[in-house]
Amino acid sequence: MKENVEKFFALYNSDPALKKRVKDAEAAYPGSLELREPLVEAVLLPVARELGLEFSIRELQDYETAHYARLHRDVELTEEDLAAPDDETEYWLIHHGWSHDDSVFCPGGSREPGLIRIEKREK
Numbered sequence: 001m002k003e004n005v006e007k008f009f010a011l012y013n014s015d016p017a018l019k020k021r022v023k024d025a026e027a028a029y030p031g032s033l034e035l036r037e038p039l040v041e042a043v044l045l046p047v048a049r050e051l052g053l054e055f056s057i058r059e060l061q062d063y064e065t066a067h068y069a070r071l072h073r074d075v076e077l078t079e080e081d082l083a084a085p086d087d088e089t090e091y092w093l094i095h096h097g098w099s100h101d102d103s104v105f106c107p108g109g110s111r112e113p114g115l116i117r118i119e120k121r122e123k
Contacts, residue, residue: 013090
């Protein structure tokens with residue numbers, strides 16, 4: 001199903017009509033835009049299902065987190081990287097109040113960015 005998320009967003013990012021369809025459905029959504037899970041279930045997932053690209057909210061979250069982490073790694077940028085256009089990816093969850101899993105950016109899987117957990121050993 002992860003492949004379906006990738007295929008859906010490849011299509012979404014390249015098809016202005018599909019993007020408009022999703023935006024119109026979002027604008028017509030009667031509930032709170034702050035409640036992302038019901039919004040995604042009512043707007044995004046049905047469109048994906050109609051296209052034969054069904055996926056879950058969890059798969060969407062995993063896809064966005066991995067994509068965001070890949071583009072925002074703490075690495076030295078090359079001249080080519082600096083000349084490239086900024087990432088203008090539209091994240092359905094991350095850019096709408098859901099955060100990515102910070103632990104993907106943390107050394108040793110600690111839950112606090114930039115911190116490595118050091119445990120004291122008893123002698």
